[in-house]
Amino acid sequence: MLTLRALTLDDLGLIATWLDQPHVARWWLAGSTISDELADLRESVLGEQPTFALLALEDGQPVGWGQWYRCDAYPDHEAGVAAQPGDVGIDYALGDPAAIGRGLGTVLVAALVGAARASHPRAGVVADPDADNWASRRVLEKNGFALLDLRKVPSEPIDSPMAIYRLPPDLSPTTTVSGSVSAPARLRA
Numbered sequence: 001m002l003t004l005r006a007l008t009l010d011d012l013g014l015i016a017t018w019l020d021q022p023h024v025a026r027w028w029l030a031g032s033t034i035s036d037e038l039a040d041l042r043e044s045v046l047g048e049q050p051t052f053a054l055l056a057l058e059d060g061q062p063v064g065w066g067q068w069y070r071c072d073a074y075p076d077h078e079a080g081v082a083a084q085p086g087d088v089g090i091d092y093a094l095g096d097p098a099a100i101g102r103g104l105g106t107v108l109v110a111a112l113v114g115a116a117r118a119s120h121p122r123a124g125v126v127a128d129p130d131a132d133n134w135a136s137r138r139v140l141e142k143n144g145f146a147l148l149d150l151r152k153v154p155s156e157p158i159d160s161p162m163a164i165y166r167l168p169p170d171l172s173p174t175t176t177v178s179g180s181v182s183a184p185a186r187l188r189a
Contacts, residue, residue, distance in 0.1 A: 002107045004115055007045055007053035007065060012038050014062055018095025027133050028093060031157030041067075054115060056094075056108050063099040064108055066092035068116040071126060077155040080128075081164050082148065087124040088116040092136075105139040113143065113167060125167040128153055130160055140165045 007015075018024050019034045028037060044053040050073040056064040068090045071083035083089065090112045094105055113125050129136035131150050141147075145165035153162045 001059060002063075002104060002111055003057050003060075004054040004066070004111050005057065007041060007055045009042065009045055011055050011062070011065075012041060012045075015041060015065060015095065018064070018093065021095060021097060023097065023100060024093050024095055027130055027136070030130065030160070052115070054112070056092075056104075056111070058099065058104060061096075063096045063104060064092065064094035066090060066108060066112045068112055068125075070120070070123075074155070077153070080153040080155040081126050081162075083126050084124050084166075086120065086122065086169070087126050087166070088120055089126045089128075090116065091127070105135065106142045109139050109143045117170065122169045122171060124169045126165065128156070128162040128164045130158070131163045132160070133163070137163050137165070140167075143167065 016034055016038055019028055019037055040049070040051075041053050043049040044051040044067060051067050051069040053067045054065060055062055056066060068088050071078040071081070071087045071089050072085070077089065078087075081089070090109065092105070092108050092112055094100055094108065116125060117123055125145070127140055127145065129140070145167045148164045148166050150161050150163055152159060153164070156162055
């Protein structure tokens with residue numbers, strides 16, 4: 001079973017190791033550095049920016065991480081991906097090479113959507129992987145995301161086109177989230 005918990009400062013060493021893995025570095029470090037990515041995560045963990053960073057665990061063992069944020073907290077990115085009012089954005093990675101190719105990416109995205117919607121139940125969800133990241137695109141599509149556009153996103157640090165996906169808001173009267181999500185204390189009401 002995949003669970004999420006709040007990322008801590010103690011987890012940053014593991015994230016640094018994962019960012020150095022070729023299957024992660026190819027996408028996360030295009031236009032960035034390990035130091036820059038860790039600085040952003042550190043700010044999220046400390047509550048200095050409005051992004052909620054989470055560690056993904058399979059049967060209690062760390063396998064990856066993700067984050068979610070309200071798009072309107074980052075207006076340039078919100079405009080760049082044409083987010084709708086109230087949308088949240090997600091980013092994610094499986095860091096452990098042994099976790100690749102086993103369907104965990106699909107489960108991780110579903111868990112991130114659940115974590116974001118625990119705080120914003122009716123939010124649409126956007127993601128913008130590199131257009132050439134076919135594995136990430138398949139994961140989004142398996143989770144019901146629709147491709148909106150393929151184009152450069154000015155707020156992204158690279159010039160290559162991004163694949164902009166959106167999962168529409170869940171407007172059903174009752175929302176059920178499968179899996180286990182341990183939300184950070186600041187997300188719990």
